[in-house]
Amino acid sequence: MDRVAIIGCGAYMDSGYGCPGEWRCLKAAALGEGSFEKPSQVVSFVKCQCPGRPLAANVGMAMKLSEIKPDKIYLSTCLANAKPDCPYSNAEEMADILAKKTGIEVVMGTHDYH
Numbered sequence: 001m002d003r004v005a006i007i008g009c010g011a012y013m014d015s016g017y018g019c020p021g022e023w024r025c026l027k028a029a030a031l032g033e034g035s036f037e038k039p040s041q042v043v044s045f046v047k048c049q050c051p052g053r054p055l056a057a058n059v060g061m062a063m064k065l066s067e068i069k070p071d072k073i074y075l076s077t078c079l080a081n082a083k084p085d086c087p088y089s090n091a092e093e094m095a096d097i098l099a100k101k102t103g104i105e106v107v108m109g110t111h112d113y114h
């Protein structure tokens, strides 16, 4: 079973309703649905916070404090497919930075639930 970290868009999580971090990413990981090839253990869930600069450091801190290096990092669907786009960055750029800083594969999006 893969151990995974998920990163959500904090601006959306703090203002949306009906999911923002409550179940969609977690259900997809638990059942191996959406972008998850198999049921996966979520070992950390990190919220990006505008303007997103400390994100890589926060992911690193979650790995350090939990003492678990995830097999993969997932950018949540609400972050990877944000419409309107994130005003500060874009998901590809974030994924690139995270992959370079952690050496861990970054997957775009988590689920396709509506």
Ligand code: SF4
Binding pocket: 008, 009, 010, 011, 012, 048, 049, 050, 051, 052, 079, 086, 087, 088, 089
């Ligand atoms: S910087 Fe972008 S991805 Fe991060 S919380 Fe703000 S809007 Fe969301």
